[in-house]
Amino acid sequence: MELIITFIQKAIGQGIAILFGATGEIITEKSGNLNLGIPGIMYMGGIAGLIGAFFYERNNPAPSPAVGAAIAVLCTLLASALGGLIYSVLTITLRANQNVVGLALTTFGTGFGNFFGGSISKLAGGVGQISVMTTASAFQAKIPGLSNIPVIGSVIFSYGFLTYSAVIIAVLAALFINHTHKGLNLRAVGESPATADAAGINVSAYKYVATVSGAAIAGMGGLYFVMEYLGGTWTNNGFGDRGWLAIALVILALWNPLSAIWGSIVFGGLYIIYIYIPGLTRATQELCKVLPYIVTIIVLVVTSTRNKEEKQPPASLGTSYFREER
Amino acid sequence: MNTVEEYAIDLSGVTKRFGEVVANDHVDLKLKKGEILSILGENGSGKTTLMNMLSGIYFPDEGTIKINGKEVVIHSPKDAFELGIGMIHQHFKLVNVLTAAENIILGLAGSGRLNMEEVRGKILELTGKYGFELDPDQKIYSMSVSQKQTVEIVKVLYRGADIFILDEPTAVLTPQETDRLFEVLRNMQKAGKSIIIITHKLNEVLAISDRVSVLRKGKYIGTVDTKDATVESLTEMMVGEKVSLDIKRSEPKDPHLRIKMQHVSVRNKEGVVKLNDVSFEAFSGEILGIAGIAGSGQKELVEAIAGLQTLENGDIFYEPPEGKEENLSGKTPDEIRRLDIRLAFVPEDRLGMGLVGSMDLTDNMMLRSYKNGGRFFADRKTPKALAEDVVRKLDVVTPGVGTPVRRLSGGNVQKVLVGREIASSPTVLMVAYPVRGLDINSSYTIYNLLNEQKEEGVAVICVGEDLDVLIDLCDRILVLSGGKLTGIVDARNVTKEEIGMLMIGGKG
Secondary structure (H helix, E strand, O other): OHHHHHHHHHHHHHHHHHHHHHHHHHHHHHHOOOOOOOHHHHHHHHHHHHHOOOOOOOOOOOOOHHHHHHHHHHHHHHHHHHHHHHHHHHHHOOOHHHHHHHHHHHHHHHHHHHHHHHHHHHHHOOOOOOOOOOHHHHHOOOOOHHHHHOOOHHOOOOOOOOHHHHHHHHHHHHHHHHHHHHHHHHHHHHHHHHHHHHHOHHHHHHHHHHHHHHHHHHHHHHHHHHHHHHOOOOOOOOOOHHHHHHHHHHOOOOOOOHHHHHHHHHHHHHHHHHHHHOOOOHHHHHHHHHOHHHHHHHHHHHHHOOOOOOHOOOOOOOOOEEEEEE | OOOOOEEEEEEEEEEEEEEEEEEEEEEEEEEEOEEEEEEEOOOOOOHHHHHHHHHOOOOEEEEEEEOOOOOOOOOHHHHHOOOOEEEOOOOOOOOOOOOHHHHHHHOOOOEEEHHHHHHHHHHHHHHHHHOOOOOOOHHHHHHHHHHHHHHHHHHHHHHOOOOOEEOOOOOOOOOHHHHHHHHHHHHHHHHEEEEEEEEEHHHHHHHHEEEEEEEEEEEEEEEEEHHOOOHHHHHHHHHEEEEEEOOOOOOOOOOOEEEEEEEEEOOOOOOOOEEEEEEEEEOOEEEEEOOEEEEEOOOHHHHHOOOOOOOOEEEEEEEEOOOOOOEOOOHHHHHHHHHHOOEEOOOOOOOHOOOOOOEEEEHHHHHHHOOOOOOOOOOOHHHHHHHHHHHHOOOOOOOOOOEEEEHHOHHHOOOOOHHHHHHOOOOOEEEEEEEOOOOOHHHHHHHHHHHHHHHHEEEEEEEEEOOOOOOOOOOOEEEEEEOOOEEEEEEOOOHHHHHHHHOOOOOO
């Protein structure tokens, strides 16, 4: 029982970063932009939040956890939105190839994270020495009272505020996409920009807003990882391939943020299940880490053979729109 | 004293240039309130450009636009909506995975949650009023072409437009669907809407409109009352010279059996029977027409011969001019080709099955020939010469043979495709809806090409929708109804009504 509770907690802990990334990417892809820069943007978001908190705590003798958290969130939103903006300018305004720009942005973002991570490690006095304890304590604060309820408390109420934000943002995103006028317009932009244009929808504006806000949401996944999961420190390449898992999760969730919520927990569980299976060698552990991708491939195979139109990616995904092109 | 007539639209001196090309040259056009006006013109005469300036897609270089007597400036589709102008484009602008209702409210101002109940109610009110059939919750991808068109029209009505512009609305419709569309348009006219319909089908102009305005090469030629017009007078205005509308039909010379289909049945992917025990013969030196209501198995019939359908039953035999008979059933197009059987097929879906839109003319010619010659590198010179030859002989309007095919107009695309197929000197030529979307001149070019092929001893099989043309062009007409062959008639001694009876399955 104890083991199962821990497993669920750890699965959720792994899943939340992926959920942020997937929600951001779903909003982006609904506008027809395939942003493969999300893994890099999550690195950028994570390091920016850490830098913000680091300098706040360094220059302030008595730092307040709430202010530190606010600064970290703000820095993350700005940095990751900037990543989304770079992608938008290149692909929407300049109509560059989306795959190339996305992959370049991921390479750039990872390097950006590692470079500044290394720099502030140096300032802090050496590798692994960065610590923003005060700010991290705000991120790791559990819900008082509720988290003490046996079993339910530890499974549902024992996380920091970003975990709940991730779920709430995913639910809001689903409501927005499926039940509002603007969400309908967004879907139309991603499916058929020419149709949306003729209906009087500003295609470029929708693409920009969706891509930039999607990137900002995804960047929060990086912040979650650095603050709530790691407790306010940095290791180079520590975030690993979670960004790619987020993109795989978009496919698993069939572009529905609500499915991404349970999907992220499944992914999180599959990601760490090797720890809980006794008797694995190092080689078989690595094989276990492939599980999320195998599940994604199975889902892809099943949905593409079913061939149901609603379960397909947005029709214009990956292409740029130019009104005068025939 | 003259009473001033109130015009819904009054264009004067409207000019639009695209670089060097003048698409509209000082066009004056007036639409009276509550009338149906046809705009007639050949391909490239500037009809669509002119209408796009009314719907806010293009902005005129010169001239003034008055709507309901007031001078206006239209910058975007949104401005046009606000002035009550709605355009139904030739290529539908709909999102496939959304429902009819969602498409209809797309882009409308409105914040917060969608209230689909209210939208649905409003749509049903409109469809009831004008006599449409439409299910607001049906997804676009599961709709037929005419249902999609209905969605487009309701979309415009929903926005409260009272001036309607329809760009070639009947190009993709069957005769029955066209009749239904015209009925709806008349209902809309009765409700006080003003309608412009762009077309080049003359019988339709005469059937539906009150007045006809003619454009030629971007210039406004004139407007006549429909009741004073005839097919001949309108053609003359449109083309600028007298055009003979007769198709020269010669007697079949020395006919030989080419294709023999025996008891063929075909099912589609969903398991629905599309051809049911069809048997017929096609001869060299004749044109065999295939008629039927849309979707009666015409497409499956020609595709079966071309090797694109899996036969459930039956055999298809090919009788070459020399040598022994071959059974085509169960062979792929490539196997048929390797047997040196020269079948040519002009499919209905030109840019989907016939040509590759983003490749240029030369490359599209190569699609037929790249397997010829055993060398490592493909031969590009012969196809290029062929492309130039087709352009010259068939008067294809294109900047050059290096232009991607999708940049050409519909008529020119068809000329390229037919030209390529004929160049393979086929013994059997199959064409599906060869003049769909083409203007008069292009259509007659195609008819003449088919006749030339017939005279050269080719067995021509032509799927058509315009019964008048089939009766004038073909030697025999095969009629399908729900996948069954209901009759093969002599085109020289048959009436449209007799074929119509066979089309609905009756014994003629």
